[in-house]
Amino acid sequence: MNLKDQFIKYFVSHGHKEIPSAPLIPENDPTVLFNTAGMQPLIPYLLGKEHPKGKRLCDAQKCVRLTDLDSIGDKTHHTFFEMLGNWSLGDYFKKESIHYSFDFLTNILNIPVERLAVSVFAGNEDIPRDLVSAKIWEEVGIPKERIVYLGVEDNFWIAGDSGPCGGDTEIFYFRSNEEIPREFDPNDERWVEIWNNVFMEYNKDENGKITELASKNVDTGMGLERVVAVLENTDDNYKTSVWKEVIEAIEKVSGKSYLGNEVSMRIIADHIRTSVFISADPAGIKPSNTDQGYILRRLIRRAIRHAKKLGIDTTMNWMEPIALEVIKKYENYYQEIKMNKKVVLDVLNNEGVKFNRTLEKGLKEFDKMLKNINNKVIDKEQAFRLYDTYGFPIELTEEMGREHGLSVDIEGFKEKFRAHQELSRTASKGKFKGGLMGHSEIETKYHTATHLLNAALKQIIGLDVHQKGSNINEERMRFDFSCDHKLTDEEKKQVEELVNTWIKEDLPVKMVTMSKEEAVKSGAEAMFIEKYADVVNVYTIGDVSKEICGGPHVENTGVLGHFKILKEEASSAGVRRIKAVLE
Numbered sequence: 001m002n003l004k005d006q007f008i009k010y011f012v013s014h015g016h017k018e019i020p021s022a023p024l025i026p027e028n029d030p031t032v033l034f035n036t037a038g039m040q041p042l043i044p045y046l047l048g049k050e051h052p053k054g055k056r057l058c059d060a061q062k063c064v065r066l067t068d069l070d071s072i073g074d075k076t077h078h079t080f081f082e083m084l085g086n087w088s089l090g091d092y093f094k095k096e097s098i099h100y101s102f103d104f105l106t107n108i109l110n111i112p113v114e115r116l117a118v119s120v121f122a123g124n125e126d127i128p129r130d131l132v133s134a135k136i137w138e139e140v141g142i143p144k145e146r147i148v149y150l151g152v153e154d155n156f157w158i159a160g161d162s163g164p165c166g167g168d169t170e171i172f173y174f175r176s177n178e179e180i181p182r183e184f185d186p187n188d189e190r191w192v193e194i195w196n197n198v199f200m201e202y203n204k205d206e207n208g209k210i211t212e213l214a215s216k217n218v219d220t221g222m223g224l225e226r227v228v229a230v231l232e233n234t235d236d237n238y239k240t241s242v243w244k245e246v247i248e249a250i251e252k253v254s255g256k257s258y259l260g261n262e263v264s265m266r267i268i269a270d271h272i273r274t275s276v277f278i279s280a281d282p283a284g285i286k287p288s289n290t291d292q293g294y295i296l297r298r299l300i301r302r303a304i305r306h307a308k309k310l311g312i313d314t315t316m317n318w319m320e321p322i323a324l325e326v327i328k329k330y331e332n333y334y335q336e337i338k339m340n341k342k343v344v345l346d347v348l349n350n351e352g353v354k355f356n357r358t359l360e361k362g363l364k365e366f367d368k369m370l371k372n373i374n375n376k377v378i379d380k381e382q383a384f385r386l387y388d389t390y391g392f393p394i395e396l397t398e399e400m401g402r403e404h405g406l407s408v409d410i411e412g413f414k415e416k417f418r419a420h421q422e423l424s425r426t427a428s429k430g431k432f433k434g435g436l437m438g439h440s441e442i443e444t445k446y447h448t449a450t451h452l453l454n455a456a457l458k459q460i461i462g463l464d465v466h467q468k469g470s471n472i473n474e475e476r477m478r479f480d481f482s483c484d485h486k487l488t489d490e491e492k493k494q495v496e497e498l499v500n501t502w503i504k505e506d507l508p509v510k511m512v513t514m515s516k517e518e519a520v521k522s523g524a525e526a527m528f529i530e531k532y533a534d535v536v537n538v539y540t541i542g543d544v545s546k547e548i549c550g551g552p553h554v555e556n557t558g559v560l561g562h563f564k565i566l567k568e569e570a571s572s573a574g575v576r577r578i579k580a581v582l583e
Contacts, residue, residue: 002241003109003228004060004333007084010104011058016086019059021334024080025283025292033292034064034278036484036574038085039198039219043573045089046200046217047164055091060084060224062277062334066295066464067484072270073263075236079299080274082224090215094133097197097218101171102140105195109231113141115174117184117191121156121167122149126210127202130155130167137169145183153486153569154186157198157219161469161571162206164213168198173230194230195222238266245325246273253318254310264306271303272319272348276326279347280340287351289388298393300351304359305396314356319348355391362390366400373406380412387413411543414463419523445560445582446477448509448541448553449499452563453479453578454525455545456498460491467525468575476566476581483576487568499563506558507542514538516548524548 001009008018022041024034035041038061045051061083071077088097105111118137123129134147149155158165174180176190184191200217202210229237238247238258246269247258258265278285278296287297304314312318323345331338369382378401386392394417398408450470457465461483469480487495514522524538526548539553540546554560562583571577 003224003231004082004084006108007104007222008058008060010108011056011086011100014056014100016056016058017053019053019057021059021062023283023336024062024064024277024281025285032574033066033295035061036063036065037061038063038083038221039087040573042087042219046087046219048215051089055089056087057089058084058086060333064274064278064295065484067462069464070462073267075238075266076226076229078225078237078270078274080270080277084222084224084227086218086220088218090217093201093216093218094199095136097199097220098133098136098169099140101195101197101220102137102142105171106141109227111173111230114180116142117146117148117172117174118142118169119148119150119155119172119186120169122151123167124152127167130169130199133167133169133199148184148186150186153567156570157200158204158571162204162208164200164217165202165204166198166200166216168196171195171197175230175235192226192230194227196220236262238262238269243269245329246322249322249325250310253321254307254312256310261310264309267306268303268310268322271299272322273326275299275303275348276323276337276344277330277334279344280334280336282336286347287354296347297351297391300348301355301391302393302395304352304355305393314352317349317352319352320345323348358390359392362386362392365390366392366397370404376406378406378408380409380416383408383410383413384416387417414458415523415546417463418525419521442474442582443472444552445554446472448557449560449563449580449582450477450479451539451541451545451547451549451553452499452502452557452560453477453495453580454481454547455541456495456502457481457483459498460494461487468571476579479578479580480571480575481578482574484574486570487576492565492568496563496565502542502544503557503560503563505542506556507544509553509555509557510540511553512538512540519548522546 012018022035026032026035026040038059039046041061042057051057062080063083064080066079068077069079072079086100105116106113120133120137121127121130129149134149137147138144155168155170156165157168170193172184172186172191173194174190175192178190181188198219200219201213203213204210225237225240225242228240228242229235232240234240237243247265250265250268251258254261275296278292283292285292285296287293287300289297303319307314307318327337327341327344331341366386369378378397383394383397386397387394394408394410394413401408450472454467464482466482467479468482471478519526519538522538524546537549538546539549541557560582563580564583565578565580567579569577
């Protein structure tokens with residue numbers, strides 16, 4: 001019996017009702033492109049709505065995350081994945097949840113207890129240290145030296161600025177053949193997180209006051225692919241039973257071995273699996289230049305590019321045998337995969353034919369461009385034309401440029417790309433306060449600094465980063481942004497250094513008034529475009545930032561002082577928060 005079946009069977013035997021996976025494309029939620037976690041479709045029930053199947057639930061939820069897209073090709077990252085979860089909606093709490101998790105891991109999966117460690121919430125000024133969970137872990141058999149207390153950044157959950165919240169406990173597995181350390185060090189990368197149990201026991205009101213909830217919930221999440229790799233004793237997810245037949249199909253189509261061609265084969269395997277699920281979804285997504293359709297097109301075209309690297313004849317219907325292995329693996333679990341099999345195969349074949357046709361035209365266009373290159377740089381207009389007209393991913397343009405000793409104006413391309421995305425992105429219906437309560441000199445500086453921080457995050461983390469809210473007072477700035485991972489120390493350092501570089505460059509801050517339509521066409525960013533009037537102010541900071549904004553701002557970045565990040569933490573699901581000061 002595979003892990004997914006074992007998980008569901010176990011929790012059903014303990015009084016949970018299995019619920020079907022929600023669609024991959026969220027229903028009636030224009031704020032996100034895909035469901036990114038098992039709890040996302042259940043938020044209304046975690047917030048108090050009664051679930052028709054009762055208080056104990058379990059499922060395997062289809063998820064897609066794009067924040068790690070550039071990491072696909074390594075051993076552990078995936079765009080599509082399955083999240084196993086069990087929930088208690090006002091029923092059992094910490095004791096039962098921890099007992100279930102420990103029992104499943106040690107008695108059902110037969111994981112030795114000596115390979116397990118846990119983290120629990122360390123507490124803060126409002127909420128006490130979670131000694132209850134720590135005591136329960138000791139009682140089931142986790143030694144005290146394998147239990148660590150971590151802060152809000154690592155072991156706390158809240159959906160937004162206010163509402164139900166609480167600490168969580170994360171379970172780690174020692175994935176190494178080396179001697180297991182007596183004490184658990186969460187910074188030791190040999191310890192891999194395999195399960196997260198969130199305990200929602202408090203409510204935070206709009207004034208920040210914390211009170212205990214009368215009805216407490218448990219929300220857990222276990223990444224299937226990661227745990228299968230642990231159980232099968234490999235550090236390469238793509239060598240597990242999850243991927244076996246898919247990788248073999250790629251080897252057969254290419255006539256090459258996985259060994260030595262891992263990166264391209266992982267990308268093809270991942271992107272075709274995700275494309276199968278997106279195109280099979282009831283939402284009827286087709287490749288396009290907007291929203292989910294844009295992601296689907298990008299994934300298929302990236303797979304085609306790596307197929308060419310492997311020497312596959314991409315004029316043939318090469319994706320079908322790989323997709324059929326994906327369909328065979330999942331059709332008994334997800335009805336839409338079986339029902340929409342023909343749709344999926346048609347989407348892959350049609351996009352393959354279309355891209356191959358434009359690829360040939362694009363290559364001819366590229367050859368023409370070579371005659372109009374200045375200073376050995378492919379400029380932003382040329383790079384964006386290859387992307388927009390001929391479907392060339394920017395990575396392909398970079399690769400081809402390198403072959404001719406040319407570089408690409410990436411920053412210029414990103415500017416054009418942002419304007420394109422702004423036009424195509426579904427505007428979020430959420431509302432956020434501007435956060436500027438006064439117009440003092442320091443608040444004006446902080447307001448300008450938020451623009452620099454936004455620009456720096458896009459450069460260091462990726463173009464998918466978008467501002468989700470801000471709050472400024474005379475002591476500090478707070479900035480919320482879309483990001484599905486905790487920033488590493490290196491990422492925080494790079495962001496900080498980039499902002500300070502721009503401050504030292506004493507960049508001019510300029511404002512131009514124009515129509516909202518003109519502003520969007522010019523590439524100006526806006527947090528929620530619909531909240532602005534028809535005529536807007538567009539602020540540019542040198543060549544690094546261009547945003548629609550109400551102001552006010554300083555005239556030059558040189559007056560801002562030194563930018564320092566104090567804290568980076570979770571704000572809500574898929575949203576991180578930075579608190580920073582100007583010194």
